[in-house]
Amino acid sequence: MTLEQARAALAAARRVAVLTGAGVSAESGIPTFRNAQTGHWARFRPEDLASPEAYRRDPKMVWEWYAGRYRNVTHAQPNEGHHLLAWLERDKGDGFFLATQNVDGLHARAGSERLVELHGNLSTARCEACGTVAPLPEPNTFTPPPTCPVCGARMRPNIVWFGEFLPELALEAATRAFEKADVALIVGTSGQVYPAAGLALETRRAGGVVIEVNPDETELTPYMSYSVRDVASRGLAALMGEG
Template sequence: MDLHEARAALRSARRVAVLTGAGVSAESGIPTFRDAQTGHWARFRPEDLASPEAYRRDPEMVWEWYAGRYRDVLRAEPNEGHRLLARLEREKGDGFFLATQNVDGLHARAGSTRLVELHGNLLTARDEVTGEVFPLAAPDALSTPPVSPNGNRMRPNVVWFGEFLPEDALEAAEDAFAAADVALVIGTSGAVYPAAGLAVETRNRGGTVIEINPTETELTPRMTFRLRETASSGLAALLDSGS
């Protein structure tokens, strides 16, 4: 398959499923989890900051880390990659589905609505007793650990090491990728399962799978077509209707 054929496949597809990872948000200046471990945080292992055990041991330290990431996310803006995916959703309507591994909320801010956030969202927190999700206060008004309107302590609303993905979100994503005519895999290393297996299901069922990533990934050999581009430039090339 060449670029012209990939464009034609996407244009004619009735059902399109998309998986995005950290590479999409990198163009908005948001570092990956490990890239954000600089300065004071460089001495910690990821498991020291993002696991149930770490939170039980020191919730104040974990919240200090996440409050910093929360401030970074709010300063960022959606980039052209986010906006192009929102445009593709408008074109495909109910036939579009987006599953993201990102926790920054930028897809929603760009206008995406047919969306599941497989790893949660940094802009919200979860009541430790009831499980209800609430938006965080503005950074200058945020005290940590935050307390829910119910009076209970809240934890970051993200999936930590050792935790399962939200069952309803994963099930919706599995259904969408199984039914997709075309799946796009954008800015993800393909190393984290079960999310990495979604597009493989599309390929196994006879669909077309297109990867957009500047470098090869663990999923590259399973792809129908590959664009060695950033998210925004790769999507721009793929959605170009002039050729």
């Protein structure tokens, strides 16, 4: 498939499913988990900050880590890649579905609505007792841990940790959307993180077109109908823009 054909397929598609990863957030200056581990945090293994065991052992420390990342994302802004995907949703309406592995909430801030956040969200917390999800207070007034607005119990970061399952309903919705998609876009994710590979293959198996946007070759590249070798903003513009 050529770029022209990929653009034509996307323009004609009634159903479009999109999966995004860290590459989309990178252009907003959001570091990956590992790149965020600077200074004090550099000496920890990721699983010592982001696992149920770590939280049981030292909830205060885990909350400090997440409160810091929460403060950082509130200072970041959605970039052109986020805005182009929000525009694509307005074009496709109910035929559009976006699944993200990112936890920074920038897709929602750019206006995406038909959205599932597979790995959770840094700006919300979840009640350990009743499961209520609620937004965190403003960063400058926030002292962790937050308490549940419904039952008053302690809340935990609303993030899928190492060793935890993805939210089942979100994953089911994503699987259905990728099965039915005429075109799937895999943007800024290497395919090493579950479930990226599985979702792309659902579309492929059902006979749809699968397009990757990534500056580097990935493990998914062999399964792609077409690969745009660029960062998310420029790659999406090449697929959707006038030029």
